[in-house]
Amino acid sequence: MNAAGSGPVRVGVVVVHFGDPEPTLECLRALQADTSTCSRSVILVDNSGNLDRALAGEAEVLRLAGNPGFGSAVNAGVERLGAGPWDAVVALNNDIEVQPGYLDAAAASLGRPGVALAAGPLFLDRAGGELWYAGGGVNWLTGTVLQATSPGEARRERTVGFVPGAAFAVRPGAWRQVGGFDPTYFLYNEDVDLCLRLRRLGWRLLFAPAMVAVHRLGSVTGSAGRSPLYLEHMAATRLRPFRPLAYRLYLAALHSAYAVARATFYRALVGGEEGGAAAAAILRGHRRALLALRAGPNG
Numbered sequence: 001m002n003a004a005g006s007g008p009v010r011v012g013v014v015v016v017h018f019g020d021p022e023p024t025l026e027c028l029r030a031l032q033a034d035t036s037t038c039s040r041s042v043i044l045v046d047n048s049g050n051l052d053r054a055l056a057g058e059a060e061v062l063r064l065a066g067n068p069g070f071g072s073a074v075n076a077g078v079e080r081l082g083a084g085p086w087d088a089v090v091a092l093n094n095d096i097e098v099q100p101g102y103l104d105a106a107a108a109s110l111g112r113p114g115v116a117l118a119a120g121p122l123f124l125d126r127a128g129g130e131l132w133y134a135g136g137g138v139n140w141l142t143g144t145v146l147q148a149t150s151p152g153e154a155r156r157e158r159t160v161g162f163v164p165g166a167a168f169a170v171r172p173g174a175w176r177q178v179g180g181f182d183p184t185y186f187l188y189n190e191d192v193d194l195c196l197r198l199r200r201l202g203w204r205l206l207f208a209p210a211m212v213a214v215h216r217l218g219s220v221t222g223s224a225g226r227s228p229l230y231l232e233h234m235a236a237t238r239l240r241p242f243r244p245l246a247y248r249l250y251l252a253a254l255h256s257a258y259a260v261a262r263a264t265f266y267r268a269l270v271g272g273e274e275g276g277a278a279a280a281a282i283l284r285g286h287r288r289a290l291l292a293l294r295a296g297p298n299g
Contacts, residue, residue: 009038011103011169012086014077016070017094018047021055023216024094028059030214036103038087043080045073070165071181071190078180086172087111093166095216099127105210106169116174116203117195119163120211121154132215135207137161138192143242143251145192153207160207161199165191167213174203188230189237196241228281235259235285240292252290259286 013031017024024044031042042059044051047067062080064073074091081089088107092098102120109118122133134154136147138161145162148154165181168191178197181190195205238255242248263279270278 009087009104009107010085011036011038011040011088011090011107012078012081012084013040013042013090013092013103014045014074014081015042015059015092015094016045016047016073016077017051018067019094021051024051025055026216027092027094027096028057030097030099031103032057033100034098034103035100036105038103038107040103041081043077045077047073068183069186069190071185072183074165075180075183078175084172088169089172089175090169091165091167092213093215096122096167097214097216098167099212099214102211102213105208105212109206109208109211110169110171112204112206114202114204115206116171116198117163117168118170118206118208118211119168120208120213122164122167122213122215124215124217127212127214132217133164133166135160136164138196142254143238143247155209156207157209158207160205162192162195163205163207165194166215167211169211171203174198174201177201185237185240187233187237189234189241193241196243226278228277231278232281232285232288235282236288236292239289245293248293252293255286255289259283 015024015027028042028044044056044059044061046061046063049063051061053061060080062076064076078089088110090103090106105120106118109115119133121131124130124132131149131151131154132147134148134150135158136145139146178194178201182193185193199205239248239251242251259282263282266275266278266282269275
């Protein structure tokens with residue numbers, strides 16, 4: 001039953017496409033193969049403009065000009081879904097393949113008291129294999145995210161401090177309350193920002209073991225191989241989700257030392273053109289993070 005107590009459970013799904021169409025098509029096939037009994041509507045947001053609409057099947061394709069970034073694409077997809085009534089909205093990277101029962105588990109998880117966001121185990125390569133996410137939180141000493149990766153944690157439902165943007169379900173009312181993702185984040189840490197804004201309003205984040213998916217990590221952005229794109233954007237947005245300003249200044253000092261040390265590592269130990277490109281990306285990103293400090297928490 002849906003949140004209103006009548007009719008079938010309804011789940012809206014937003015998939016963000018960028019780059020190679022094949023991971024996106026695998027994502028859509030997995031959604032189609034999901035044995036969940038809920039009714040579903042899928043919006044495929046095309047940030048590349050290279051996806052053949054005929055291959056999208058029953059998914060509605062929403063093509064965005066100029067690649068506005070991941071968070072803006074999710075926002076546009078949720079807006080296209082409309083007000084509902086949706087019991088859950090699920091947002092997915094195109095390199096995610098949900099496993100059978102995922103959508104029903106997502107809707108059930110958001111039925112728990114006070115839950116705004118829910119996510120489940122994310123496995124690399126195959127379900128039941130190596131874990132990438134089994135719950136997570138924020139390390140306030142360093143201003144970084146910690147992700148559990150043990151099978152034991154993957155079986156334990158609990159409140160968590162961080163849910164990754166790669167695959168999550170959100171309560172529509174909570175999404176509207178905070179205005180979705182901050183569109184000024186182009187890539188990375190928009191999920192940390194969303195989690196912290198919801199937590200400040202008293203919402204709960206849930207790790208749900210039944211929401212199982214496979215994450216083909218970094219198939220688009222090169223995050224698995226620490227590409228310059230990944231390194232720069234991760235560094236550029238690392239400070240922004242946090243408050244107050246005094247804490248952000250503390251993190252700025254800490255991460256300045258870290259950025260220099262990491263750039264030195266890439267130059268010295270990786271070396272060559274690859275190491276130089278990585279080091280330059282880290283320092284560019286950190287410089288952007290420092291310049292954004294004057295703009296405040298959402299700058």
